[in-house]
Structures are given as structure tokens and as C-alpha cells.
Amino acid sequence: MISEKFQNIIIKYLNKQASFMELEALEKWLEEDASHQKYFINYVKINYLIDLNVKEFDTQLAQQKLEAFIKKEKKVHKLKRTSVFLKYAAAIVIGIVSTTYFLKDELFPTQQNNSRTLEASKSTIEVGTDKAVLTLEDGSNIALTNGNSIQTKNATSNGKEIVYSNNTSTKSAIAYNYLTVPRGGQFFIKLSDGTQVWLNSESQLKYPVSFIDGELRKVELVYGEAYFNVSPSTQHKGSKFSVINKSQEITVLGTEFNVKAYKDESAIYTTLVEGSVAVAFDKNNQKLLPNQQLKLNISNNSSSIKTIDVEDEISWKNGIFSFRKKSLEDIMKVLSRWYDLDVKFENNALKNAGFNGIIGKDQKIEEILEIIKNYGILKEYEIKEKTVILK
Structure with a gap:
């Protein structure tokens, strides 16, 4: 397998951070063995989202192009003492933009009849898309799909998201809607208080069509996974925001966090991106700091907190x-x-x-x-x- 040393050099090379000595080491390593070239391609395919039409680095032309490109880079690169690892999805996307030309167009010639190219899919499995079912307060259901615009008395949707109008309710007039995202779907919702919610596949959110002015703003993640960007309490007369599910309640003033509570999993994961949250469960109350994740075992209410790379946890919404x-x-x-x-x-x-x-x-x-x-x-x-x- 590819060593950690050369993984680091490849990452730095693809992001134009490799030093002259590192570029020379990479060139020498690639020339040493054909298996190194194969590992290089597989590593890039997996880590940089690039759909290459070859499985191996086995053509003389490809090798010549790679060597020529590295030699060219060696002339213009300067030593940079910066971080070498890509920790954030945004950085990865930037890396793709800067390397796609080299990796797809320059390094690999078009092969119309390459026998190793994946054949067109004949299965019925399709890539997920934006879709959901909106359940109104009267119990009626509306299918939300990309390209299908709808409007209710409280919200509008273009088929990719649903946005609720900014208004308030009284206790006697409060009404709830459900947004259900099936397997193979995802959806975005903006609540009436301005809170933004991204719902992952196989998830359901219950929420009021409008909140009571100045009182606790409460929604329920019935099941599934959701990312919340909460409208701050300072904009709502100090009212807190709460997310409940069957085993815990999360209370915030205004922050960003992710909750994963799938029906077929034995634990609930609450991950704080920024701000602060308090998670209450079974007479316990745990506060999280940014980059911390609380794991709650729902069978015995045991819990643990650890520091994680939140970008890995929330990459699904990006x-x-x-x-x-x-x-x-x-x-x-x-x-x-x-x-x-x-x-x-x-x-x-x-x-x-x-x-x-x-x-x-x-x-x-x-x-x-x-x-x-x-x-x-x-x-x-x-x-x-x-x-x-x-x-």
C-alpha cells in the first residue's frame, strides 16, 4: 500500500504546496515501480472525487505526461511551510478545480473504446436527489420534487427547498407540519424564525408553521439526520431553540450543530459545529464545545464525548x-x-x-x-x- 509519507507528498503536490525536494522524491518514487503509479491513481480517485476512465497507470504516454508535469511544477514551485492535509470539504473542492485539468485532460487521453471503462448502468439504482413529502396541519400530503413548485398559506417550495413565511402564532393557533425525506432523498427547509435545516435521507422533522413570539422555539427530529443553523435568540426576544427526539433534548440560543438519530442505529450522535448546546437525557445534562460529539447509547442511556473533525461528520450536506x-x-x-x-x-x-x-x-x-x-x-x-x- 502507499506509505503515509507519499500520501502527504501527493496531497501537497495536488494543492501546489510541495517543495522542490518533495517533487523530486515523488518523481523518483513513481519511476521506481509500476505499482506506485497504480497506487497514485487509486489514491487520487478515492480522495479527490475524480471519475477517471482508467483503472491503471499503464500507458507510456500517461507516464510521460506525469513526468513532464512534475518537472514543469518543479520550476515554478517554492517551498511553502503550510499545512499539508485537507481537512475541509471546501479545500477538497478547491483542490479538484486546480487539478482536474491535469488529472483528466492532460494526464489521461480520451479513450472512447477502452474496455476497462465502466459500462453504462443497467440497474434500477439511481443517485439520490432533492425530494420530500410535506404533511400539512390538516393531514394532507404534498410531494416535493425538483422542478415542481408549490405554495401553501404558510410556505413556498421550488422542489429543492421549502421556505416558511416570517410570522408568529398564538398558543391557540399554533399548527404543525411534517417534512419527511425518504430513502434516496435530501431536502432543505427554512423555518419561520429563519432557522435553516438540512435533512438527510430517511429523516422526518416535525415543526410549527410559526413560533410563539418570545417563547421557546421547539421542533422534533422524529428520526434520521439533520443539520441545524439556528436563528439567534437575540432576534427573537431571547427565546431559546430546542430540538427533541425520543431520547434527548438539545437546547441552544443560536448555533450550528448536527443530530443523527436513525431508527436502525443504537446510538444518537450530536455534533457541535459552532456556538454551544446543552443536551438533556435521563436526568443528565451535557454541554458541548465546538468540534465535540456526544454519543448517547439509547439502550442504557450511557454517553461519551469526544473531539472529532466536524467536516467529516457534516460533509453529507455539502x-x-x-x-x-x-x-x-x-x-x-x-x-x-x-x-x-x-x-x-x-x-x-x-x-x-x-x-x-x-x-x-x-x-x-x-x-x-x-x-x-x-x-x-x-x-x-x-x-x-x-x-x-x-x-
């Missing part, structure tokens, strides 16, 4: 799957929700196989499986209708 030190079982659970598919492991040992990678949510499931396979984790996979079989 169109990216970020898998760091994740088992294949956990990864497939995420993919099953986004692609609305079922997963079968023929070899149970695969469930614990580890994988690190950053992959675009707009990729076909076949492309992602091929990447995982090329990385040596899978021997084979098969797709039967909406079931993925891992071998």
Missing part, C-alpha cells in the same frame, strides 16, 4: 461522503439510504473492513463500488435490482 476510519458495514449503511438500496454481505468478514475516502454524492453506485473494489477491499460485487451483494 454533497460529499467523507469516510474516515469507517467500516464497510457503516459505509454501506450510509450508501443504502442515499441510493435507496439493500445490502447483502456474502462474506461477513467484509463488514469490519476499513476504508478511508472522500466520494461525491453525485456518483453512480457502480462507480463507488468499483473504487472500493480497486482499493483491494472487495473481490467482487453484484447488483440485483435494488440489492447490492458484496463478495
Whole structure:
């Protein structure tokens, strides 16, 4: 496998941070062995969201182009003593913009008839999209899909998001709506107080169409995952904002945080991005600091707090799957929700196989499986209708 040393150099090289000595080391390493070239391509495919049409670095032309590009870079690069790792999705996207020309157009010639190119998908598994079902206070349902605009007496939607009008309620007039996002979907909602919520696949949010002025603003994450950017209490006469679910309640004044509470998982994860939150459960009250995550085991109410890279945790709302030190079982659970598919492991040992990678949510499931396979984790996979079989 590729060593950590050369992973670091490749990352710095792709972000124009590599020193002259590092570029020379990379050039020498690539010339040493054809397997190094293969590892280089696989590493870039997995970590930079680039859909390459070849599985191997095995053409003389490709090698010549890479060597020429590195030599050119060596002439213009200066030593930079800056951070070498990409921790944020935004930085990764910037890296893609600056390297796509080199990696796709310059390094790899177009191969119309390349036998190794993935064949067009014949399965019924589709990439997830913006869609949800809105349940109004009278119990009626409205399908929200991309390109389909709707308007209710309290909100408007363009099929990608729903925005509620800014108004207040009285206790006698308060009404609730539900927004349900199915498997294979995602949706954005702006509540009447200005709070922004991103809902992940297989999630449901219950909320008032308008809040009572000056009183606690409360919503319920019935199940699933949601990212909240809460409108500050200073704009609402000091009223706090609360997110409840079956096992805990989160109270904030105004902040950004992520809650993951899926029905088929044994724990609830609350991750604070900025500001502060208090999480109450079973007579306990835990306060979180930015970059901390509270894990609550719902079977026995035990809890733990750890510091994490929040960008990995919230990358889903930015169109990216970020898998760091994740088992294949956990990864497939995420993919099953986004692609609305079922997963079968023929070899149970695969469930614990580890994988690190950053992959675009707009990729076909076949492309992602091929990447995982090329990385040596899978021997084979098969797709039967909406079931993925891992071998």
C-alpha cells in the first residue's frame, strides 16, 4: 500500500504546496515501480472525487505526461511551510478545480473504446436527489420534487427547498407540519424564525408553521439526520431553540450543530459545529464545545464525548461522503439510504473492513463500488435490482 509519507507528498503536490525536494522524491518514487503509479491513481480517485476512465497507470504516454508535469511544477514551485492535509470539504473542492485539468485532460487521453471503462448502468439504482413529502396541519400530503413548485398559506417550495413565511402564532393557533425525506432523498427547509435545516435521507422533522413570539422555539427530529443553523435568540426576544427526539433534548440560543438519530442505529450522535448546546437525557445534562460529539447509547442511556473533525461528520450536506476510519458495514449503511438500496454481505468478514475516502454524492453506485473494489477491499460485487451483494 502507499506509505503515509507519499500520501502527504501527493496531497501537497495536488494543492501546489510541495517543495522542490518533495517533487523530486515523488518523481523518483513513481519511476521506481509500476505499482506506485497504480497506487497514485487509486489514491487520487478515492480522495479527490475524480471519475477517471482508467483503472491503471499503464500507458507510456500517461507516464510521460506525469513526468513532464512534475518537472514543469518543479520550476515554478517554492517551498511553502503550510499545512499539508485537507481537512475541509471546501479545500477538497478547491483542490479538484486546480487539478482536474491535469488529472483528466492532460494526464489521461480520451479513450472512447477502452474496455476497462465502466459500462453504462443497467440497474434500477439511481443517485439520490432533492425530494420530500410535506404533511400539512390538516393531514394532507404534498410531494416535493425538483422542478415542481408549490405554495401553501404558510410556505413556498421550488422542489429543492421549502421556505416558511416570517410570522408568529398564538398558543391557540399554533399548527404543525411534517417534512419527511425518504430513502434516496435530501431536502432543505427554512423555518419561520429563519432557522435553516438540512435533512438527510430517511429523516422526518416535525415543526410549527410559526413560533410563539418570545417563547421557546421547539421542533422534533422524529428520526434520521439533520443539520441545524439556528436563528439567534437575540432576534427573537431571547427565546431559546430546542430540538427533541425520543431520547434527548438539545437546547441552544443560536448555533450550528448536527443530530443523527436513525431508527436502525443504537446510538444518537450530536455534533457541535459552532456556538454551544446543552443536551438533556435521563436526568443528565451535557454541554458541548465546538468540534465535540456526544454519543448517547439509547439502550442504557450511557454517553461519551469526544473531539472529532466536524467536516467529516457534516460533509453529507455539502454533497460529499467523507469516510474516515469507517467500516464497510457503516459505509454501506450510509450508501443504502442515499441510493435507496439493500445490502447483502456474502462474506461477513467484509463488514469490519476499513476504508478511508472522500466520494461525491453525485456518483453512480457502480462507480463507488468499483473504487472500493480497486482499493483491494472487495473481490467482487453484484447488483440485483435494488440489492447490492458484496463478495
